[in-house]
Amino acid sequence: MELSAILLQVLNGLDKGSAYALIALGLTLIFGTLGVVNFAHGALFMIGAFCSVTLQRLLSISTVTLDETKTDFLGNPAKITTPYVETWFGPEVGSAIIDWSVPLAILFAIPIMLFIGFAMERGLIKHFYKRPHADQILVTFGLAIVLQEVIKYFFGANQIPAPAPDAFIGSFDFGELIGMGAGTLMYPYWRIVYFLFALIIIAAVFCFLQFTTFGMVVRAGMADRETVGLLGINIDKRFTIMFGIAAAVAGLAGVMYTPINPPNYTIGMDFLVISFVVVVVGGMGSLGGAVLAGFILGILESFASMRQVIELIPGINQVVIYLAAIVILLARPRGLLGRKGVMES
Amino acid sequence: MAAALEVRGVNKRFGGLQALDDVNLTVEEGRIHAIIGPNGAGKSTLLNCFVGRLKPDSGTVMFHGQSLLGILPYQVNQAGVSRVFQTPEIFGDLTVLENVMIPALAHRDGIFEMNAMKPLRRETDIRKEAVDVLEDIGLQDKLDMTASSMSRGDKRRLEMAMGLVQKPKLLLLDEPTAGMSRADTNNTIEVLKHISDTRSITMIIIEHDMHVVFTLADRISVLAQGHVIVEDEPENIKGNIKVQEAYLGGAH
Amino acid sequence: MFGLSRGDAVLWLFVLLLVLAAPILLNPFPESSALAQFNAGYPDLMQRFLIFGIFAVGFNILFGLTGYLSFGHAAFLGAGSYAGVWMLKLLTINVLPAIIISTLVAGLFSLLIGYISLRRSGIYFSILTLAFAQMSFALAASVLTPITGGETGLQTALNDPRIFDAANTTGNIPAPSLFGMTMGDSHQVAVGDWLWTFNVGYYLCAFVMMIAFYIAIRIFRSPFGMMLKAIKSNNERLSYTGINPRPYTLAAFVISGMYAGLAGGLMVAMDPLAGAERMQWTASGEVVLMTILGGVGTLIGPVFGAGLIKYFENIFSKINESLLQTWFSFLPDGVSDFVVTVIYPFVGKGWHLTLGLVFMLVVIFLPGGLVGGINGLYKRIFNKSNQAN
Numbered sequence: 001m002e003l004s005a006i007l008l009q010v011l012n013g014l015d016k017g018s019a020y021a022l023i024a025l026g027l028t029l030i031f032g033t034l035g036v037v038n039f040a041h042g043a044l045f046m047i048g049a050f051c052s053v054t055l056q057r058l059l060s061i062s063t064v065t066l067d068e069t070k071t072d073f074l075g076n077p078a079k080i081t082t083p084y085v086e087t088w089f090g091p092e093v094g095s096a097i098i099d100w101s102v103p104l105a106i107l108f109a110i111p112i113m114l115f116i117g118f119a120m121e122r123g124l125i126k127h128f129y130k131r132p133h134a135d136q137i138l139v140t141f142g143l144a145i146v147l148q149e150v151i152k153y154f155f156g157a158n159q160i161p162a163p164a165p166d167a168f169i170g171s172f173d174f175g176e177l178i179g180m181g182a183g184t185l186m187y188p189y190w191r192i193v194y195f196l197f198a199l200i201i202i203a204a205v206f207c208f209l210q211f212t213t214f215g216m217v218v219r220a221g222m223a224d225r226e227t228v229g230l231l232g233i234n235i236d237k238r239f240t241i242m243f244g245i246a247a248a249v250a251g252l253a254g255v256m257y258t259p260i261n262p263p264n265y266t267i268g269m270d271f272l273v274i275s276f277v278v279v280v281v282g283g284m285g286s287l288g289g290a291v292l293a294g295f296i297l298g299i300l301e302s303f304a305s306m307r308q309v310i311e312l313i314p315g316i317n318q319v320v321i322y323l324a325a326i327v328i329l330l331a332r333p334r335g336l337l338g339r340k341g342v343m344e345s
Numbered sequence: 346m347a348a349a350l351e352v353r354g355v356n357k358r359f360g361g362l363q364a365l366d367d368v369n370l371t372v373e374e375g376r377i378h379a380i381i382g383p384n385g386a387g388k389s390t391l392l393n394c395f396v397g398r399l400k401p402d403s404g405t406v407m408f409h410g411q412s413l414l415g416i417l418p419y420q421v422n423q424a425g426v427s428r429v430f431q432t433p434e435i436f437g438d439l440t441v442l443e444n445v446m447i448p449a450l451a452h453r454d455g456i457f458e459m460n461a462m463k464p465l466r467r468e469t470d471i472r473k474e475a476v477d478v479l480e481d482i483g484l485q486d487k488l489d490m491t492a493s494s495m496s497r498g499d500k501r502r503l504e505m506a507m508g509l510v511q512k513p514k515l516l517l518l519d520e521p522t523a524g525m526s527r528a529d530t531n532n533t534i535e536v537l538k539h540i541s542d543t544r545s546i547t548m549i550i551i552e553h554d555m556h557v558v559f560t561l562a563d564r565i566s567v568l569a570q571g572h573v574i575v576e577d578e579p580e581n582i583k584g585n586i587k588v589q590e591a592y593l594g595g596a597h
Numbered sequence: 598m599f600g601l602s603r604g605d606a607v608l609w610l611f612v613l614l615l616v617l618a619a620p621i622l623l624n625p626f627p628e629s630s631a632l633a634q635f636n637a638g639y640p641d642l643m644q645r646f647l648i649f650g651i652f653a654v655g656f657n658i659l660f661g662l663t664g665y666l667s668f669g670h671a672a673f674l675g676a677g678s679y680a681g682v683w684m685l686k687l688l689t690i691n692v693l694p695a696i697i698i699s700t701l702v703a704g705l706f707s708l709l710i711g712y713i714s715l716r717r718s719g720i721y722f723s724i725l726t727l728a729f730a731q732m733s734f735a736l737a738a739s740v741l742t743p744i745t746g747g748e749t750g751l752q753t754a755l756n757d758p759r760i761f762d763a764a765n766t767t768g769n770i771p772a773p774s775l776f777g778m779t780m781g782d783s784h785q786v787a788v789g790d791w792l793w794t795f796n797v798g799y800y801l802c803a804f805v806m807m808i809a810f811y812i813a814i815r816i817f818r819s820p821f822g823m824m825l826k827a828i829k830s831n832n833e834r835l836s837y838t839g840i841n842p843r844p845y846t847l848a849a850f851v852i853s854g855m856y857a858g859l860a861g862g863l864m865v866a867m868d869p870l871a872g873a874e875r876m877q878w879t880a881s882g883e884v885v886l887m888t889i890l891g892g893v894g895t896l897i898g899p900v901f902g903a904g905l906i907k908y909f910e911n912i913f914s915k916i917n918e919s920l921l922q923t924w925f926s927f928l929p930d931g932v933s934d935f936v937v938t939v940i941y942p943f944v945g946k947g948w949h950l951t952l953g954l955v956f957m958l959v960v961i962f963l964p965g966g967l968v969g970g971i972n973g974l975y976k977r978i979f980n981k982s983n984q985a986n
Contacts, residue, residue, distance in 0.1 A: 037720050127961070133720050134666045138889060139960040141882065145953030153942050153950065273727060273878060280724050315740030322728035322735075329717055329725055396837065422839035434837070436830040439823070447827050450820050451839035459848060461821035462812075464600050468820060507838065 004175060004184045009302045011174070015191040015260060017298020018198030019045075022253035023271055024278035024290035025205060026246035032222040032285035033242045036125055037133050039140040042272025043147040044247045047116065048254025049263035050151055051109035052162045056101040059085055100165045102259055109255045110248055117247025121240045144268065152265040164190040164259035190259050197256050201249060202291055208245075209287070218242055222285065277325040283338020293336055297321050349374040349515055349547040350395070355404030357390055357571075364390045365401065366571040372515070372564075377541055377548045379558045382568035383592055388551045389431075391568070392517055395549075396428050397421045408515065419456050425514035427507075429521060433500035435507070437493030441484055444492050445475035445506050452511040478510045482536055498529050505533075509540060518550045522557050534560050559583070567591060605814050608896065612810060616803045619643055620793045627790035631923075635912050640783060640796035642911050644867050646904045647802040648860045651809045653887040653899030655856020658816060659849050660885075661894035664829035666723045668881050669710070669730030673854040675737065675876030677703040677861025679744065682751045682871045689761035690753075690771040692780065692866035696805070696859065703858020704851055711850035715843065718832070730878050738873035750872035773866050775801060780867055798867045805863060809856060814896055816852070825849050857884075886952070890959055892966025901968055909948045916944040 027041045062081040070078040086094030097104070124143065128136045163169075168189040175184030209215035221235050254263070261267070278297055282289025303309060304320040316323075328335060352370035356363070364387045372378040380388050393399040395406060397418040406413045413421055422428075427448070436444050449471045454460070466472075479485050482502045487495065492503060501521065508516050521537070522530040534557055540546060541561075552558050558565065559579050566576040569591035575582060582588055601609060615622065624638030637643070656670055677699035684695035714725040737745040745751055755770050762771070773780045780798035787793075816822050824845050827835050835842050865871055874880070887906050892898025918941055925933040943951045963970040 124957075124961075132664075134664065134723075135960060135964075137666065137720070137723065138885070139957055141885070142953050142957035142960060146950060146957065149947060149950035149953060153947055269879065273731060276724055277728060280721065284720075315736050318735035318739050319732045322732045325728045326713070326725060329721055329728075330713065333717060333721060417841075418836045419839050419841050422837060427839075428837055430834075430837075434831060434834040436827045436834065438830040439826060443823055443827075446820075447823065447835070447840070448838045450824075454820075456839065456841040457844040459821065461816045461819050461848070461852075462600075463819050463821075464602075464815070465818055465820050465823055466602065511839065 004180050005306070007174070008185055008187075009306060010299055011185075011187050011191075013299030013302035014195045014295065015298075016301065017295035018195050019253055019257055019271065019294075020274060020278045020298050021291045021294025022198055022201060023250050023275040024282065024294050025202060025287060026249040027275055028279045028282065028285055028287060028290040029205075029246045029249075030243060031279070032287070033218055033239050034121075034125065034129065036128060037136045037140070038125070039137050039272065040120070040143040040147060041140075041246075041250055042268035042270070042275060043144040044113065044116070044250040044268070045254040045257075045271050046148060046151060046263060046265065046268030048109055048113060048251030049162075049258050049267060050155060050254075051112055051251065052102050052105040052255045052258040053155065053160045053263065055105040055108045056098070056162050059083065059098045059101050059104075063087065102162055102164055102256065105255045106252060109251050113248040113251030114244040116251075117244035118240055120247065121243035125243065126236075126240075144272070148265045148268060155265065157264060159262040159264040161262040162258035164193075168193055168259075194256050194260060198253070201252060205245070205249065206287070214238060214241075274321060277321055279335075280325055281328045281335055283335025286335060286337040286339070289335050289337030297324060300324060347374050348372065349409060350549070351405075351407045352391075353405045353407075355391070355394060355401045355406065357387075357394065357399065357401045364571050365394070368404070368568070368571070368573055370566055370573060370576070372547060372549060374547055375545045376563040377537075377550060377561050379550045379552055379562035379565045380568055381552060381555075381558055381565060386568040386591075387571040388568055389519065390571075392428070392519055392549075392551060395421070395517060396426065419451075422451070422511070423456060426517065427509075427511045427513035427515075428517040429504050429508040429519060431519040431523060433497070433504050435492045435500055435503055437491070439492055440488065441479065441490050441492055441495070441503060442472070442475055442488040444503055445479060445510050446471050448507045449474050449510045475506075475510055478506045481509070481539070482506045483532070498525060501525070502533075502536075505536070509544075509546075512544070513546060516546050516548045518548060518552075520551055520553060522552065522554050530554065530557060533557075537561055599811070601811075601814060602818065605818065605896075609807075609811060609814060612897065612900070613807055616647070616807065619646075619803075620795050620799070624791060624793055628792050629790055634915055637908055637912050638794065640781075640794055640799050641867075642907065643796070643799050644802050644863075645907050645911075647799070647806040648863045648867070649884070649887060649903035649907055650900040651806050651863070652857055652860040652884050653891065653903040654809060654813045655853040655860070656884045657853075657888050657893060657895075657899040658813060658825075658856070659853035660888060661899075662817070662822060662825035662829060663846050663849050665715070665718070665846060665850070666885070667714075667726040667850075667853075668723050668878055668885070669714075669726030669728075669733075670853065670857050670884055671878070671880035672710070672730040672733040672876045673703040673707050673857035674861040674864075674880070675733065675871070675873070676706045677858030678865050678871035678875055679737075679751055679861075680858070681862040681865035682753065682869055683744075685753050685759075685773060685865065685869050686757040687760065689759055690773055691761075692773045692775050692801070692862075695773075696862040696866055699862025699865070700855050700859045703861065704855040707851050707854020707857075708847070711847050711854065715846050715850060727878055727881075730876060730881055734873055734876040734878070737876055745871070745873060748873065750870055752871075753869045773869055801866070802863055805859065809859065810896075810900070817896060821845070821848070886956055888966075890956055890966055892968030892970075893964075895965060895968045895972070898966045898968035902966065905967075906952065909952060913951075914945055914948045918945070 023041060023045050027038060030036055030038050030041070060083050062083045065080050065082065066077040067080045068077050072078050083094060083098060085097050088094065089097065124139065128139060171186040171188045172192060173182055173185065174187050176182045209219055217235065218238055221239065278293045279290055281297065282293030300320055301317070305317040310317055348371050350370070350372040352368055355365050355368040357365040368391060380391065382388055390399065394401050395413055397413070397416055397420065400414060408424060408426060411424055413424065413426065436447065446468070453471065476485065476488065479488065482505060484499060484502055484506065487499065492500070495503065505521065522533050525533065537548070538561065541548065550558070550561065562579055564576070565579055565582045566573050567582065567588050574587050574591060575585055577585070620638045620643065623643065624636040626632040626636050652674060660666055680702035681695040681699040684698045688694050710726070710729045714722055714729065717725055738748050753770055778797050780801065783794045783796040785792060785794050824835070824840060828842050828846060832842055883906065887902035888899045889902070890905060891900065891902025918937065921937045921941060921944070922933065925936050928936060941947070959966055965972065
């Protein structure tokens with residue numbers, strides 16, 4: 001096997017792995033802090049993706065004018081659509097804003113996702129802390145259905161493209177960079193952006209938990225919720241904020257994923273199952289484990305899709321992730337980096 | 346009299362703590378044997394070693410010639426050792442009668458019986474056994490009550506009924522009267538006495554309440570810092586200097 | 598009666614009556630009325646009520662009694678379906694062997710998956726079953742194409758061997774039948790403006806479902822069933838009571854897997870076609886919805902839940918905007934438009950939204966599901982009137 005082929009699979013695994021890691025990070029954060037198994041977490045990713053779509057649509061709202069000097073193929077006067085942003089900011093700045101709608105959606109999505117997260121925790125999840133995990137799974141599963149149906153109502157069932165800015169269209173030639181010959185190792189620019197973006201978010205979450213008082217309390221709460229409560233620290237409020245942050249992380253993962261995979265309303269459920277596998281493989285409640293497992297499984301999946309591997313073990317690309325989960329659960333139920341005793345019975 | 350339970354040289358260490366230190370114990374058949382000692386002396390740890398919950402680092406626990414070590418909790422139970430838990434561990438969603446029928450069925454049918462097509466109400470013998478025990482223990486009026494809705498005292502009685510219905514050769518009672526009122530405690534003493542007299546079950550009682558211990562026990566072992574410091578008849582324990590030291594000066 | 602207590606026998610007979618009379622009961626609207634499209638008494642849908650009823654009743658034996666939440670039971674229904682179609686292809690177009698073999702194959706498959714998955718409990722068990730089901734789905738849709746027909750699905754063909762049937766290479770593909778009675782055959786009765794369809798396949802489903810329901814009642818009322826409830830209530834205590842919980846949960850898992858296989862077998866007996874999408878985890882999620890909605894741990898709840906969801910999916914989903922407008926046309930214009938706008942997202946194609954909301958409400962407020970809720974209400978009224986006496 002050539003080195004470039006191996007490198008290509010690693011690179012291909014990175015962007016999917018980034019998405020897995022980001023979703024799993026929020027999932028495991030919620031489990032670690034609140035002890036809640038959240039089946040609606042995939043829906044948060046989906047809502048994030050639709051924040052991109054929505055912003056793009058908002059920015060494209062246009063005025064329509066008739067241009068009598070040109071005609072369309074039926075002979076009617078041609079319709080000229082001019083987005084308001086172009087009218088307001090001038091054509092150049094305006095079209096640049098529309099072009100950059102996906103990255104801009106990050107700013108748009110953060111308050112929305114935080115709000116949704118707070119509302120979810122205060123309105124629903126809070127009442128399920130003391131109920132069995134099965135009930136938590138069921139009620140959040142119901143919520144996921146509701147959220148995806150709401151999105152379906154407004155956006156329809158088809159995939160909606162939300163492309164990356166023009167500047168990031170095209171591929172970067174890694175082959176030339178590392179001297180393996182031009183064209184041997186092409187990798188789309190946007191996927192590089194996505195990977196770096198994921199690293200930044202992951203680093204931000206870890207720094208936040210590691211270096212702020214807030215994070216310290218939350219980490220203490222993850223270790224022993226009751227004791228922290230006894231200290232008179234209002235842990236519940238902090239946990240609400242934590243839920244908001246987890247929602248925002250999932251949402252941002254969705255926002256930036258739209259150019260890679262045009263979203264439709266089922267994208268959340270598609271990612272949910274795999275994210276749970278990632279959390280379990282990494283270890284329930286382990287942040288580092290979720291990130292590590294996300295990237296490992298992403299890369300594993302992309303290796304399993306190689307032609308040579310499929311020829312060797314047919315169908316392995318379809319099942320490798322689940323296989324990994326089953327092996328981990330049976331051989332090492334606490335996962336790669338999980339603490340002993342979490343959810344083991 | 347023959348020995349029912351023989352404990353020889355049992356050690357158990359948790360990290361830096363020597364929880365059990367060369368424990369030796371002989372419980373004779375048909376007797377009530379109390380294990381007392383200050384908090385943290387290792388009483389519950391010792392009990393957990395008898396029922397398959399903990400495995401000692403070394404030593405032997407022989408029950409009528411059969412080792413109780415390295416086997417699973419349900420195997421210990423099937424060997425004839427029933428445990429009554431300190432905090433009631435009942436089947437909260439089930440009725441009182443069902444709570445007692447389950448151990449009765451386990452005693453009759455063993456660890457697994459695929460009796461999915463047999464109506465439960467045809468199990469008249471099992472039902473009668475359960476009702477009899479519940480009468481002995483004073484819960485005959487609450488047969489159809491959901492177990493979780495009972496008072497704490499009643500739950501503990503139910504616990505005891507669940508142990509007794511199996512007609513165990515050895516009954517392990519973990520602080521059967523802890524947290525009970527004086528009246529309930531006396532009542533429990535009466536029940537245990539009655540059972541001991543009529544059914545000749547060997548019992549091991551872990552207890553804090555000296556009144557209970559000295560009323561019931563035929564023999565007493567005193568545990569302090571994981572070690573049996575004295576084993577003797579109740580009269581001899583009362584005046585024993587070592588025991589007083591363990592209780593008064595044990596907390597240094 | 599047949600080993601059932603009086604109350605259970607009454608329940609069983611009540612269900613029998615409903616099932617027998619369903620072709621009449623589910624067609625309340627005259628054929629020429631505008632509401633005729635809400636009649637649910639057509640064979641295809643009624644068969645599905647019962648088939649999914651069987652599926653949910655079986656699922657309830659596992660989840661309702663032991664509390665183990667499986668998110669992979671559709672895999673057993675799918676495996677049963679494939680086995681059933683193969684029997685129709687290889688042995689005979691008579692559906693009896695197909696239904697029996699479907700059940701057995703699903704039983705073996707669930708024994709394998711259950712044996713492994715039950716090594717863990719709680720959320721880990723759920724995820725293991727989910728992973729196994731997704732694996733089955735992915736494999737059925739890709740590598741196993743020679744056995745499963747891949748994405749197009751598996752169906753009967755004219756040149757199938759069918760070793761027990763007379764050679765048949767011309768004409769149409771034979772239709773599934775039971776000793777000469779074709780499943781698709783129907784007898785229609787018109788009374789006035791009402792039309793009732795009595796279908797052979799439906800009554801086969803009814804027969805099987807009543808047996809399946811009977812067995813479920815017996816399991817619920819057996820010592821075995823009590824042990825399963827004890828597992829849900831306090832698994833650890835059970836082992837200190839001298840019971841090994843593992844074989845009990847495994848038996849429950851296999852029984853519920855066989856129910857799923859039976860449902861799959863009936864499905865192909867009605868329509869000899871099996872596709873991989875039947876195994877997808879969302880299909881497993883559907884049976885969870887049915888069971889919880891109707892009433893987990895109750896006898897009749899899952900059947901009720903299955904019927905409700907299938908009714909929503911097929912009938913409620915037909916309500917469209919113009920129909921709503923005619924319904925609310927008696928209101929003043931502005932008001933009717935407003936009402937229609939508010940209601941529209943929840944009906945017709947938006948029925949999933951209503952389903953999701955109702956499901957959440959049930960999980961939050963009615964742990965016993967709709968049937969549990971009705972029971973509680975009934976008891977409350979009944980007790981109050983008792984006290985008044």
